[in-house]
Amino acid sequence: MSSSEGKLTEDEIALYDRQIRLWGLAAQTNMRSAKVLLINIGSIGTEITKNIVLSGIGHFHIMDASKVSEEDLGSQFFLSCEDVGKYKIDAVRERIMDLNPRVELQFDIESVDSINEDFFKNFDLIIATELNREQMLKINQITRKFNIPLYLSGSNGLFSYIFVDLIEFKSEDEKLKSIKATETGYISTHREIVHVETRQDDEDPEKVFEKITTRNTYKHFGEMLLSPTLEKKLTKRQLKRVSNVLPMTLTLLSQNCSNLDEFKNETIKMCDRLTINPKSLSGDYLEQFYNQIGLEFSPVSAIIGGAIAQDVVNILGKRSSPLNNFIVFDGITLDMPIFEL
Amino acid sequence: MARQSNIVRIVGNDSYEKLRSTKCLLVGAGGIGSELLKDLILMEFGEIHIVDLDTIDLSNLNRQFLFRQRDIKQPKSTTAVKAVQHFNNSKLVPYQGNIMDSTQFPLHWFGQFDVIFNALDNLAARRYVNKMSQFLSTPLLESGTAGFDGYIQPIIPGKTECFDCTKKETPKTFPVCTIRSTPSQPIHCIVWAKNFLFNQLFNAETNPNLNEEDEEENKDWGTTDLDEINRIRQETNELQELQNIVVSQQENRIHEIIEKLFVHDINKLLLIENLWKTRTEPTPLDITNIQNVSDEPSKKLNLSEIWTINDQVQQLVHVTKKLMKRMPKEQNHIEFDKDDQDTLEFVATTANIRSHIFNIPIKSVFDIKQIAGNIIPAIATTNAIVAGLSSLISLRVLNLLKYAPIKSPTDLNMAFTAKASNLSTNRYLSNPKLAPSSCNCPVCSKVVRGVVSVSSTKYASLTLQNLVDLIKDKYEYTDEISVLDTKNQRLLADFDFDDLLNKTLNDINLTDGTVIMFTDEDEDENGLCHKPLELYLDITETLPTGLDIRLPELEIPLVKAITSEEATAEEEEELSVEKNLTEENIIVLDEEEPSTKKRKIELEDEQAAKKTKSEVEDVIELD
Structure with a gap:
């Protein structure tokens, strides 16, 4: 079924028409030769699978050792x-295979803990959801060792996060040239513009585009948890408006709290480390977040799964500016800031 | 742990019970609609009605995850409902129909819903549902995507901005001379090929001579050069001869068509020296290209590659022959359809040959299809994100989140994809608070809206005078009010026109779904009068016993009377907008050009459906 080599067929072009018009034939062809691994197919994993399989990726491998619970039915539509x-x-x-017969699929009833690390070498990119801290640290160690891009994500009811480690990634973006030419150099702590090329539009000679090459650097998961700070990364005004969800999520990822009070105290400490004012923490938010730890919720998964799949497609196909490196989502206000931690 | 345990922990028991008894309307079962249906089911909404007019197409399958190859040509609404059965826990009611059809979907039908989700792909339907939500004060979740860009906007009628409060992009138009004489971009040549040439040749109903005179007065020529205008007129007249070649199927004269369009007409253009003072002169097509055309059908060409000029000409001859043969079978009237390969290739090759002549880059058939068919790129991820946002914020719109009660509707957030749309590097989404309704909006702010419900027996005898009296009485108008049928801007009554007052509403064609506007013409000593009132006429059998007509409970505020000059100025503005919209060279719409073949099939289906309408509308209740 799969034909991972050569040009796309007319049938494939017709099927993928509406997305080829967005990212081009070359990107679609690149995607067909990519191999992606998904670890755990929960609510976010289900959304990621749907999006990536529909997009026409070459090879998609899903690994999960769990059994279906009643609770899963409330947020996972393949069940x-x-x-x-x-x-x-x-x-x-069966339901995933039916979604897009052109994608080569593989399934494994296997836990991430029991796998030989050489197994991971087979993949161009790995996405893992619903892992505990130790598992996340371990998998990130492996992806670093084999130089494989990694996405981690988890959900806490109305709240969710995405962690990205592409190690080092050169992205290419094109934008209309403004009066002031883009210059090379650091634009933030994790991103540096290394090359700018101009190109005249072949239809309208007055339009000039800049092709900007950016070097994105990343921290591994452990390093981020060890020293998360926003100092000198955000302006005072921005610091004041940082979402409560950031310190709460980082606290959850780095500490084991046995009750709400402990969680509250640790979150206040986290605010200090981040250089944000703990006074902006809302008691309601803390309680609500704490009560929803680990809960899966379909619309939140749709947003997070959509964002991850879109970034995966982007870096595999188009290579335009990837996420870097920690994103939190607040399902109440629909706030979804991106932090370089 | 039961399937609903997560949602119960998130919203609480009371809100969960409310969710189970909430009835929602989902308008559209396409890209956003499929995703919304899944989300609303998993969120345990009690009842979901899904309306879609469309059938499934191959190009939907990259994102509309409920549909498969085997579902192509099936209706979207019913197919979607079947596809979700394995995880469904809600009552689902699908309809195949146009949401703007007030016979199938009268206002009181809309009235049964607690919340409306728009998942539409066109402006007209969005505007219509927005109006219905305003009439009924039903909250509306509006959403849209195009490629990587997506947005959601909750609309709380009377409280926050409605869909029409902000100006929407209007279709792009081009002056006649750019299209007919001085193209400078590929799109100019594509518009020429599709909107002008194709029609002139393959639609025998288009009589070039008549056509031209009709629009003479209002035409935006884009030039005052009389030579040029005269040339354009003459050229159009000469096309009649070319149409005759097509209609009489004279295959051996196809080269004459090509010579006329790409050599003689270009030579005539070159004679108007003024045009080429600041522009590069066009080069007529090399005649050897035409004479070398073989009779053999062209070799298999790749649609996503750029062909040589020789191949363009070869393929043009080939598809013109095919189209000629089709003419008698199709009543000498073929319409351009992006999914009809012959018409697409005719437009692509003629546009490209013209581009070549004018030193404009030529394009692949694949690229021309996008421009000519106004195809909007669409992907699964943006739709998933937007549907997630829309369903999530609905919890706050319905005030079901215990930790985040809404004090004011303007505390709610809208959202759009800031990172994906290259508007921000440090926000994936932007989430501005909702703005209050705009005081200039003709839909939600300039008028007061409501529904007048009438039983059918009362309706049979209700005169316009009766209705006017009831309204004057209820809303305390003084004497002078004028009455207008908004459907066609027909004046029904005012201070010196009372001929229709004694007729019944039925006599004067004020039927179910008509919107009647009442304007207070009598300002008080402070120069104030009632705000205009728009009432939706709803003929229904659902009125409480003993009641045969019901006027809405409304507060109609007094506003500064509009002077007649202001009114005229506004009218003129509206007229000029209308005029622009009917200008002949409109090409870019917000909606993809539908496949005409598909529409024809649908029309037949619709007729069949009408016969068995009761069956079609029957509630499909599975689970």
Whole structure:
């Protein structure tokens, strides 16, 4: 079924018409030769799978050792009530295969803990959801060792986060040239413009585009948790407006808190480390967040799964500016800031 | 742990019960619609009605995840409902129909919903549903995507900005001379090929001579050069002869068409020296290209590559022959359709040959299809994100989040994809608070809206005078009010026109779904009068017993009377907008050009559907 080599067929061009018009034939062809691994297919994993399989990726491998629970039915649309008790992989397999027969799919009933690390070498990119801190640290160590881009994500009810480690990634963006030419140099702590090329539009000679090459550098997960700070990264005004969800999420990822009070104290400490004022923390938010730790919620998964899949498609196909490196989402205000931590 | 345990922990027991009894309307089961349907089901909304007019197409499958190859040509609404059964826990009611059809979807039908989700792809339907939501004060979740760009906007009628409070982009138009004499971009040549040439040749109903005179007066020539205008007129007349070649299927004269369009007409253009003082002169097509055309159908060409001029000409001859043969079978009337390969290739090759003549870059058939068919790129991820946002914010719109009660509707947020649209590097989404309704908006602010419900027995005898009296009485108008049918701006009554007052509403064609506007013409000593009132006429059997007509409870504020000069100025502005919209060279719409073949099939289906309408509308209740 899969034809990962050569040009796209007329059939493929017709099927992927509406997206080829967005990212071009070359990007679509690049995607067809990519191999992606998804670790755990929960609510966010389900959304990522849907989006990536529809996009026409070459090879998609899903790994999950869990069995279907009643609770899963509330946020995972590949499941049906008859599936409760089955291995999740067995329950979702047929429905995912039916989604896009052109994608080469593989399924494994396997936990990330029991896998030989050489297995991961087979992939161009790895996405992992629902992992605990130790698992995230371990998988990131492996992806660093083999130089593989990694996306981590998890959800806490109305709140969610994405962590990205592309190690080092050169992206190419094109934009209309403004009066002031773009200059090379650092534009933020993690991003440096290394090359700018101009190109005249072949239809309208008055339009000049700049092709900007940016070097994105990343921190691994452990390094980010060790010393997260926003000092000198944000202006005073921006610091004042930082979402409560950032310190709460980082606290959750780096500490084990056994009750709300402890969580509150640790979050205040986290605010200090981030150089944001703990006074802006709202008690309601803390309680609400704490009560929703680990909960999966379909619309939030749709947003997070959409954002991850879009970035994956971007870097595999188009290579335009990737996420860098920590994103939190607040499902109440729809706030979704990106931090370089 | 049960399937609803997460949602119960997020919203609480009371709100969960409310969700289970909430009835929502989902307008559209396409890109955003499929995603919304999934989200609303998993959020445990009690009842979801899904309306879509369309059938499934191959190019939908890259993002509309509920549909498969085997579903192509099936209706979207019913197919979507079947596809979600394995995880569905809500009552689902699909309809195949146009949401703007007030027979199938009268206002009181809209009235059953607690919230409306728009997942539409065109301006007209968005505007219509927005108006319905204003009439009924039903909250509306508006959303849209184009490529990487997406937005959602909650609309709380009377409280926050409505869909029409902000100006929407109007279609792009080009002056006649740019298209006919001095193209400088590929799009100019594509418009020439599609909107002008194709019609002139393949639509025998287009009589070039008549056509031209009709629009003479209002035409935006884009030039005052009389030579040029005369040349354009003459050229159009000469096309009649070319149409005759096509209609009489004289294959051996195709080269005459090509010579006329790409050699003789260009030579005539070159004679108007004024045009080329500041522009590069066009070069007529090399005649050898034409004479070398073989009779053999052209070799298999790649649609996403750029062809040589020789290949363009070869393929043009080939598709023109095919189109000629089709003429008698299709009543000498073929319409351009981006999904009809012959018409697409005719437009692509003629546009490219013209581009070549004018030193404009030529394009692949694939690229021309996008411009000529106004195809808007669309991907799964943006739709998923937008649907997630729309369904999520609906919880706050319905005030179901216990930790985040809304004190004022303007505390709610809208959202758009800031990072993906290259508007921000440090925000994935932008989430501005909603703005209050705009005082200049003709839809939500300049008039007061409501529904007048009438039983059908009462309606049969209700005269316009009766209605006017009831309204004067209810809303305390003094004497002078004028009455207008907004559908066609027909004046029904005012201080010196009372001929229709004694007729019944039915006599004067004020039927179910008509919007009647009442204007207070009598300002008080302070120069104030009632704000105009728009009432939607709803003929219904759902009125409480003993009641045969019901006027809405409305407060109609007094506003400064509009002087007649202001009114005229405004009218003129509206007229000029209308005029622009009917200008002949409109090409860019917000909606993809539908496939005409598909529409024809749908029309037949619709007729069939009408016969068995009761069956189609029957509630499909699975689960």
